[in-house]
Amino acid sequence: MSLPHAILTALLEKPSSGLELTRRFDRSIGYFWSATHQQIYRELGKLEEAGQIRALPSPVPLRGQKKEYEVLPAGRDELTGWVLRSEDPKPIRDALLLRLRAAAVAGPRAVDAMEAELARHLAMHEAQLAEYLDMERRQFGPGRDSEADRLRHLVLRGGIELERFWTDWLTEALASLRTR
Amino acid sequence: MSLPHAILTALLEKPSSGLELTRRFDRSIGYFWSATHQQIYRELGKLEEAGQIRALPSPVPLRGQKKEYEVLPAGRDELTGWVLRSEDPKPIRDALLLRLRAAAVAGPRAVDAMEAELARHLAMHEAQLAEYLDMERRQFGPGRDSEADRLRHLVLRGGIELERFWTDWLTEALASLRTR
DNA sequence: CATAACATGTAAGCAGTTACATGATTCT
DNA sequence: AGAATCATGTAACTGCTTACATGTTATG
Numbered sequence: 001m002s003l004p005h006a007i008l009t010a011l012l013e014k015p016s017s018g019l020e021l022t023r024r025f026d027r028s029i030g031y032f033w034s035a036t037h038q039q040i041y042r043e044l045g046k047l048e049e050a051g052q053i054r055a056l057p058s059p060v061p062l063r064g065q066k067k068e069y070e071v072l073p074a075g076r077d078e079l080t081g082w083v084l085r086s087e088d089p090k091p092i093r094d095a096l097l098l099r100l101r102a103a104a105v106a107g108p109r110a111v112d113a114m115e116a117e118l119a120r121h122l123a124m125h126e127a128q129l130a131e132y133l134d135m136e137r138r139q140f141g142p143g144r145d146s147e148a149d150r151l152r153h154l155v156l157r158g159g160i161e162l163e164r165f166w167t168d169w170l171t172e173a174l175a176s177l178r179t180r
Numbered sequence: 181m182s183l184p185h186a187i188l189t190a191l192l193e194k195p196s197s198g199l200e201l202t203r204r205f206d207r208s209i210g211y212f213w214s215a216t217h218q219q220i221y222r223e224l225g226k227l228e229e230a231g232q233i234r235a236l237p238s239p240v241p242l243r244g245q246k247k248e249y250e251v252l253p254a255g256r257d258e259l260t261g262w263v264l265r266s267e268d269p270k271p272i273r274d275a276l277l278l279r280l281r282a283a284a285v286a287g288p289r290a291v292d293a294m295e296a297e298l299a300r301h302l303a304m305h306e307a308q309l310a311e312y313l314d315m316e317r318r319q320f321g322p323g324r325d326s327e328a329d330r331l332r333h334l335v336l337r338g339g340i341e342l343e344r345f346w347t348d349w350l351t352e353a354l355a356s357l358r359t360r
Numbered sequence: 361c362a363t364a365a366c367a368t369g370t371a372a373g374c375a376g377t378t379a380c381a382t383g384a385t386t387c388t
Numbered sequence: 389a390g391a392a393t394c395a396t397g398t399a400a401c402t403g404c405t406t407a408c409a410t411g412t413t414a415t416g
Binding site: 017018019022037038041042045065066067 | 394395396397398
Binding site: 031086091094099111114125169176 | 185186188189193212260262263266267269272273275276278279280282284285286287293297300327332335337338344346348349356
């Protein structure tokens with residue numbers, strides 16, 4: 001139940017239209033929460049109906065016309081309440097680890113295929129890591145150390161370290177598979 | 181679409197009943213895939229209907245009676261096919277990182293609450309890490325280096341390194357929050 | 361014989377994915 | 389005028405979560 005809170009957070013940082021939100025979910029917000037435009041439009045509708053956000057006054061509110069949203073006090077309260085509540089970490093559910101374990105019972109042909117698959121994932125995670133490091137350099141250079149900036153930097157650090165976990169583990173796994 | 185494959189993998193490793201599977205999903209299988217007993221029973225029904233598994237012959241197949249399943253050739257084929265297919269990593273969706281970013285816009289009271297929350301998560305991840313390290317010591321001691329064992333060990337290493345990522349990042353984040 | 365633990369299921373609701381629909385604006 | 393892009397949506401489906409239902413076996 002976190003997508004509405006992700007949207008409220010994004011809109012508090014900067015009022016946006018559905019498509020702008022979609023772009024932000026593909027970029028910066030993407031390193032801790034992903035969402036498609038279909039999810040976002042549906043959720044914007046619900047949040048507006050619930051009185052937590054509102055569309056900014058616009059001359060022509062028609063289909064195909066940009067519609068900007070901002071957070072209302074009720075939305076801010078809801079978000080604060082959610083942050084104050086405590087919530088346990090969700091158990092892991094990772095398809096790649098599962099497929100490697102499946103390969104162990106599916107036989108040698110499957111293990112060979114996994115080797116190529118691990119290499120493919122390694123390349124993707126290396127690219128993602130490079131992108132995050134670039135974002136860190138551009139967004140959190142010297143002088144950017146307000147309270148909010150420090151917290152946002154911490155979150156980005158999380159994304160970076162997570163990608164580093166993947167590149168490290170995949171490298172280790174590939175080395176192990178190749179010395180069979 | 182991976183739960184059926186997780187179940188096929190588990191049943192190939194060892195034919196089991198629904199409850200036994202549930203226990204295994206809470207323990208060893210849990211470090212790469214989680215599932216509740218409701219999910220498992222529903223999926224066992226579907227897999228049986230699809231002819232991928234079968235219930236072992238039993239004198240009384242009644243409600244409340246244990247029912248053991250084993251994988252049929254069709255199930256093994258399906259699993260192998262799934263391992264051979266390639267699949268991209270799913271984008272991240274982590275509620276704790278999101279809540280930290282939300283705290284940045286929700287104000288100082290929220291940030292204080294997050295400090296306690298991060299400490300709580302750190303304790304949980306430290307406990308999980310200790311458990312995995314214990315499993316590693318017991319299950320992959322010297323002499324356990326068959327092909328299948330090495331792959332299973334790699335998967336457990338993934339679980340271990342992932343917990344280590346969390347304990348490291350949470351420690352870093354707490355230190356940063358406390359020196360405000 | 362009551363209770364706890366074992367064992368298997370059903371039902372409703374919510375969240376996420378995939379495919380499709382439709383209008384407006386800009387570019388060639 | 390046609391195509392690409394911008395922009396907002398709908399609908400159907402799949403998978404997961406939460407709450408509840410029900411029977412069996414072992415134990416004190």
